[in-house]
Amino acid sequence: MSDTHNGQGHSHARRTFEVRVLRQDDPESPSYWERHRLDYEPDMNVTSVLQRIAAQAETVDGVHVAPVSYDSNCLEEVCGACTMIINGRVRQACSALVDRLLEDRPGEIELQPMSKFPVIRDLAVRRRRLFRALEKVKAWLPVDNYYNMGPGPRQSPEQQEQAYPLYECMSCGCCLDACPQYSHVEVVRAEGETDEQFKTRENATFDQYFIGAHAISQVVFYNMNPTGQNNAGERLDAMTEPGGIQVCGNAQNCVAVCPKSIPLTTSIGRAGRAATKRMFTKWFDK
């Protein structure tokens, strides 16, 4: 209690807090909890906590340990990389401010990897399934070419204002981690399997399971685009294959956890109505 250098004659103890991290050395090993103690600094977020842990490389018990593995890139919540479970809630580490976390749960922060994706190591997970779903639903515009063909179709500001929020989806996976219908799927590479063979087998497996709210919302985005309407039916068909929109149980967790406040349940509603309509049209056309 000798920290009185602030000259105000008021002593305060060095403020620290603990971080509990659920670690796992590799996909085959069991997970285990590890505790770290850090000095409190103003304006910290969970990314800077993980940076401090890496630099410190020592647990509360004085054991030297490897840095905690995690993904990160932009640190301003637009890239989606640093998604993890923080104090029980799935979110980005960069925008999880330490002050707020300590208000909610004094003295301790708890970090776990996302629960629906295979752990690579510690807090780093493999989210390829998420991108596979975008392939499955053909989330792109099949333009003729990349030559100069003039502008795209004119669109009203209202159309833009509806479309834009859907394209802010950064494929972080929060909506999937929180979804009761999105189950954990892990495909283990077989001995002697090539990259291509493994990928093909993994895709086939992924395609049997729920695509998730993010992919459905991208179908809505591309199907409302004037050019995208030309092959809207293909996307709707892909979206109603096994693992499609019909799996949604309407728990609405997705919209509650989306860090970009994307109206995912509105997208699911719209996509569902469009899919039903298409089904009827196809019957009558037979």
Place this chain on the structure above:
Amino acid sequence: MAKQRVMIVGGGLAGLAAAMKLAELEIPVDLMSLTPVKRSHSVCAQGGINSVNAVTRQQGDSEWLHLDDTVYGGDFLQHQPPVKEMTEWGPKIIDLMDRLGVPFNRTAEGFRDQRRFGGTLFKRTAFSGATTGQQLLYALDDQVRRWTVEGRIKIYEAWDFLGPILDADGVCRGAIGQDLVSMEIRAFPAAAVIIASGGCGLIYGRSTMSMACTGSAASRAFQAGARYGNPEFIQVHPTAIPGADKLRLMSESARGEGGRVWVPRKPQDPRPPREIPENERYYFLEERYPTYGNLVPRDIATREIFSVCTEDGLSVDKDRLAVYLDLTHIPRATLDIKLGGILHIYEKFQGVDPREVPMKIFPAVHYSMGGLWVDYEKNAAGGLTMGSPRNQRTNVPQLYAIGECDYQYHGANRLGANSLLSCIFSGLVVAPSVANVIKTAKPAEESLLKSAVAEKQAEHDQMLRRPTGGENPYLIHQELGNVMTKSCTVVRHNNVLREAIDKVNELGERSKRCSLSDSGNWNNQNVMFTKALRDMFPLAKAILLGALARDECRGAHFKPEFAMPGLTATDPAELRREAEAWVDRFDANTNKWLKSTIASCDKQGEVSLSYEDVDTTLIKPRPRLYGLVGAGMIEEVWKARQAAKSSSEGNGSAAKSAPQPAVAH
């Protein structure tokens, strides 16, 4: 024989644009990226993308004026033909991105909306909310995904580029990559390798750049013999939000939409900002630069904000440096539609609503104008010869560079909303060039690939085995960042730069003695970070040496010792004499310093400098006079001399200085 493949390193806007275009040309592409490409740093670009458009054209704008603004803003340090070509492609690139589904903001009638950005008086900037980079990247990512499904592109995500593979003749035959998860080191044979790895902001510790922007890929090409142009030109963005882990960008679009920068006239006025009356506020950019106001080029805005805090002592806070960036006079609904994304970031990270309370901001390292030196082939119209194997090629045959990691487009200072354009442009341009190169490229020999892998594997194994040297890579990185930020950002002094070079040399040596806290061989982020850290040093040295050697002020490079202050005389005759002297000095400086720094790196990591003349045949260099006292008189003297020169040259065939109609393709 199977077609030879092309390897692209990096999946931001430039890399994805190149991949997409190569796929269209039916060339098989491999692309390696540290992150899933959708998470690349391009997502952080906020404000928009520039081009002349239907409205500005009728207000007198043209591709030529966009070229003029770009080279004037860049203080004439870029070769003009590639910039000319880029500004001519501008409208077509935005049309293409529109066709690919980017949700650009719209006018009431359904056209694309535009806003104004720094360094121009036209509203040239198309935008998609305040997350334009993200929206553009996603559209390209979706196109690349389409080609991935069709098998034309193979993406290697979570792979690090360890270096190009050069044969005995110094020709690039492929790339070495390392899987960040399994740690496997593999050779990728390629008829051409395209580096599209972005900027190097992490050399400065904290910046507005993402964690992947270590500069390591460019540095590895540099160490393998590729030259590096204009390293000392690092853009410090005027407005960022200070943070413990990162300095988050607050886009120039905040000012483009009417945001005003000010400080209280009374130092550290304790009143809440909105209670400070107008006449007690110092709108220093508007007062000092009446024409451009808050939208002066970035280097100038940065220096003014910096000096108002450090020299005038007018920082809004006592214990940290900041000025107000004020949007509170703009209606909430307008702010939400046009700037929602960035206001959300401020709110989320600062816990304050910028629609209600002026933001506190300060400059931060933001963009590398310099980068790998690349070539181009000029056509008769003064632009580029499409498909020439020279376009975007480094000095290493079959090794190319595009996007922020090349040095080509922005000279001494980049204008806002020109980077997204240069990234997509260079990506589209490199594709036909590479397509032509690979027609005649020989496949790499197996023995070359094997020995390249063996060499990198040995280095890797040795790093893991090294007995403890006691150094901590994360702390060395912090120290490097501190030295670079102090010595080589807004204001540069030779004595400080000399000390910084010694310090960086010392840190570079220490970085070779890092003790790894992880010696495992599975997703070892510790060893990969340490590799990236070690590769920061050659670039850090190039930045510092370039800055030390360049005894002048140009764009982002500012040495007060060599500044050319405005005029002071009041008497007209004396003022004229001062202006004549000023122009003499300007001409002398142009003769001496209008040249690009070219850094080379030897096998020991030692950096040396040479210089390259700049192609200024389209627009003759002229003084940048933004806000300078006596600018009117200097301009008068300047024009009189130009007129005299061109009449003595006879038919005025010297550089065109008047706007020209653009050449249509």
